[in-house]
Amino acid sequence: MKLTEARQHFISSWGAFGTHWGINRTMAQIHALLLISPDPLTQDDIMEELNISRGNTNMNIRELINWGLVERVLLSGERKEYFTAEKDIWKVVKQIVKERKKRELEPMLQLLDKLEEVEGDKRDRHVKIFVDTVGGIKKLGKQADKTLDVMIRAEETWFVGNLLKMFK
Amino acid sequence: MKLTEARQHFISSWGAFGTHWGINRTMAQIHALLLISPDPLTQDDIMEELNISRGNTNMNIRELINWGLVERVLLSGERKEYFTAEKDIWKVVKQIVKERKKRELEPMLQLLDKLEEVEGDKRDRHVKIFVDTVGGIKKLGKQADKTLDVMIRAEETWFVGNLLKMFK
DNA sequence: CCGAATTTTCAAAATTTATTGAAAATATAT
DNA sequence: ATATATTTTCAATAAATTTTGAAAATTCGG
Incomplete structure (x- = not known):
């Protein structure tokens, strides 16, 4: 070509x-x-x-x-x-992650915090499933937030090296 | 509320x-x-x-x-x-990752393989930057592909546990 | 097999998003 | 300061995407 x-x-x-x-x-x-x-x-x-x-x-x-x-x-x-x-793709990826985290993940987590405080009796199936779902998303979202923070600060060699160790 | x-x-x-x-x-x-x-x-x-x-x-x-x-x-x-x-958010995330990987990441990697074989002399600045950029994206993409494969198979507890170890 | 309930399709309409291009604003050289 | 090059804005237009709703297809009980 x-x-x-x-x-x-x-x-x-x-x-x-x-x-x-x-x-x-x-x-x-x-x-x-x-x-x-x-x-x-x-x-x-x-x-x-x-x-x-x-x-x-x-x-x-x-x-x-x-x-x-x-x-x-x-x-x-x-x-x-x-x-x-910027030509260094690792830097590009980190920059995109950083921005999307700030623009999307963080506002979403703030909203979930508020929604989890819904009033009502957890014995009501609708209340229970709502609180559980929101809680579950929040938990995973917070974990993702922390993980991405570390990634944003990491060097590619360090990061890839650690991933390989983790997965092998 | x-x-x-x-x-x-x-x-x-x-x-x-x-x-x-x-x-x-x-x-x-x-x-x-x-x-x-x-x-x-x-x-x-x-x-x-x-x-x-x-x-x-x-x-x-x-x-x-x-x-x-x-x-x-x-x-x-x-x-x-x-x-x-599906109510288990970890399963939901894994399913979305699995689909997007198949629909987007894999076709992109295939394309990059082909594009990297561009003909021309690497002493030509335009050829060099093209091959280097495509190569860089491919390298990171392949790593992401492997990482996501492991994630898709992982249990949440295992995965989060490992991330914490990795990052602390 | 018939008929009613339910699901699916898809052309047309509505909505949302992206693009144009010319006018206004800004920057710079002399 | 003026003329000119360059950048920015934004209302109008175009394109892409989503939504509707009625007709067609399918399913299923009797």
Whole structure:
């Protein structure tokens, strides 16, 4: 397979993959493109390569910056802004985990805390199943939260090494 | 908080949560409702409780069955079908992981295998970054795949125990 | 086999989400 | 300060996804 074709495949699959994870296609594609670009790109480079509008490009780049996956680069003597993505995949994964934990897991745990305090008699089957279910989710969620905290701080070698030990 | 209100909250949050994970709102809500229902429910029960149409209910129940999260229950002497969800959250999580691994991670790894064989000289910066990026993702993906395999087979007590050991 | 109950399908409608592109805002060189 | 390049915003539009509901198919008791 030629490089040009392989790049196309990679970008479109990364985009499709993203949509299964609540990330919009364009954002994932821009990320993919930056991942496989040896040098920083401008907005115009990205627009041209992916055939998307200026507005769309701009918004999704900013969103990637919010996620901590892309950063602005100022090239001396250049007026335009350039963008580049973190290439170390382990760092990328940790960053995504960190953000999703903050945006989704933590608010969910807060809600569950409140819901567990529902008033009513546990001898009522409906109360019992509700409290038990919420409690069960909370317990697992808290464990996941702790585990992810450690993962976020870990080095890949340490982490993978430990997983191998744990599982063999 | 009263039970009725708490149930509403739980169902709607579970739905919103689902949409961040590529699962449609209704499917997640039906799942939530079944999780907190002590007894199996019929399609009509679900339609009424969530105010959704018959077709929508039917399609999403079937999808939940495909995911292995809900099952049909036949109550003797009843003509209607009843549905119930697995209540053990650890089993639920394992089932979701198992499905997503099969549907998403494995196809992605297959693609990466092919993409890594791109032809071209690695002294070309574009070839090099492409091969390195794809290789890096593949390596981490394979590790995740193995780890998830073990997790899917694990008991919660064993798994949590090991994580605690690992991280403390 | 008939008829009623129940489930499933799917084209059309509604809703949600993503994208465009031009105008406004901002930044920079001279 | 002005002109020009560049970035950002956002209302309008387009596209994708979800939902409806009625018709078709299926199931099952008698």
